[in-house]
Amino acid sequence: MYRPMMGALACALAACATPTGVTTGMQPAVPSLSHTVVLTKLDSPWDMAFLPDGTMFFTEKCQGLSVRHTNGTVVKLLGMKDAKGYASIANDLFCEGQAGMAGVAVDPNFASNRFVYVYSSSSLTPPGTNRVIRLRVNDALTAVSDRTDIVTDIPYKPRASNHPFGGPGAHNGGRIRFSPGDGYLYVTTGDTHNGQVPQSPTLLGGKVLRIDRDGKAAPGNGAPAGFDPRIYTYGHRNPQGITFRPGTHQPFTAENGPWHSDEVTALVPGGNAGWDPRPNMAGRGPCPDDYCGYSPNQMGPMDPKQRAAFMPMTDTRTYPNAMRPAWNNDGLSQGMFGATFVSGAQWKAWNGRMLVGFGGIGIHGTPVGNRIDVLDIAPNGLSATRTTVNLPMPAARFRSLVQGPDGNLYVATDEGTISRLTPN
Incomplete structure (x- = not known):
């Protein structure tokens, strides 16, 4: 002010x-923003999580979990297969395509239990699954132990797939966050380019899970009868951001769309996000590999004139009670990844608003988006207005946005940096 x-x-x-x-x-x-580089020369940093004193845990998709101490020292804690310099190595954890070590979250009771959680691809269950792994960090923050895989059955797209769109590990989800309201862990998962997955009551892809620290279903998830009780919402494509509105703690996802309609959606218990790429739904015919997620323009560049004919991200014709998005990126797909609400007087007009980061790859391999937007979301979660941040740094592929305990915004980019954006 x-x-x-x-x-x-x-x-x-x-x-x-x-x-x-x-x-x-x-x-x-x-607010205007100033920019400070915190870490450089990282290998695809994917996510960050903080302790109250500013200690930062972070993941690199093809390397593993590390921690940056408050004095700036970085310690590599848990490495994936073939990673170097880590205190310990987990040879079952691997990186392929969009899959690898993704989300990281700190337990709300870290001071007493020392738990940190990561989402990672693992070969323990052939041909591979995504897992949520709980680790105990020692007092010196130099090593982890007591690995417990609390979720072991999140689908992963294997190399053997014949799907014509995207390689192995595609549509992998991977954001994990504890709600400041109910204290449960929320996990976003992708549809793995499998048409059967998003609406499946038992397959955990294309979902948001809500679990306790042991991986058990949280009470009140509201999943329909016959669904896995860990499921909180279903019918998702590839949500790679989840965050909670200050005050109400309602969860919102930020989700990648199929060449159109990245969406931000307010979640409700048991809600259907309306993504169903199966053939023979809503009058569709056959689709490549039985996945209609890019229908009707299955191959080649998107014709803007066809955009209205594309399969909707939220199919309210087939699912009239589906959760409506608050915002759909003006009908474009530009790789919406991390999302966070920022709070505090230092954020001035943006106090209580959502920030979303973009950085997708276009259909010809060209970068698109590469920006941060501010969303003023209506109280009912059904509409939003957007402004774009005037960045104090070069445009980049933003992978994660996290507000740190110091009130500043920390951003991870695929260019190998983690930076601090300070409002002024």
Whole structure:
């Protein structure tokens, strides 16, 4: 907000403009951001999680789990197969395509139980699955032990698949977050390019799971009769962001769309997100490998004139009670990944709003998006207005956005950096 009284008085007498040129009157100003590089030369950093003192755990998709101490020292804790320099190695953990070590979360009771969780692909169950793994960190934050795989049956797309779109490990999901409201762990999973998965009551792909620290179903998930009780919502394509609105703690996903309609959606217990890429649904005919997720333009560049004919991300014709998205990226798919609500007076006009990061690869292998947007989501979660952040750093493929305990925004990019964005 405006600090000098004369500035506030002047704004009361004349229209005031934010740095983006939007007239605000007496409204809080839009913050400007400064940029500090925290870590460089990383190998595809995927996610971050903090202790209250600022200690940061982070994952690298094809390397493993590390921790950055408050003095800046980095210790490599758990490495994947063929990784070097880690305190311990798990040879069953592997990286392939979009799969690898993805999300990381710190237990809300870390001070007493020392638990950290990661989402990673594993070969323990052939041909591979995604697992949620619980680890105990020692007091010095230099090693992990007591590995417990609390979820072992999240689907993974194997190399043997003949699917014409994307390689092994595609549509892998992988964000994990503890809700500050109920204290349970939420896990996002992808549809693995398998048409049967998103609406399946038993397969855990294309879902958001809600579990306790032992991997058991949390009470009140609301899944329909016959569904795996760990399922909180289903009918997802590839949600790679999950975050919780300050105050209400309602979960929202940020989800990749099929050449169109990245979506942000407010979740409700037992809700169906409306993605169903099976053939013979809603009048569809056969599709390559029985996956209609890119129908009707199955191959080649997207014709903008055809966009309205594409299979919808949220199919309300087939599922009239599906959860409606708050925002659909103006009908575009640009690789929406991490998402977080920011809070605190330092965020001025953005206090309580959602930030989403983009950085997809276009159909010709070209970068698209490469930006951060701010969403002002309506209280009912059914609509939103968007503005784009004026970045103080080069555009990048944003993989994760996390508000740290210092109130600043930390961003991980596929360019191998983790940076701090400070509002001013």
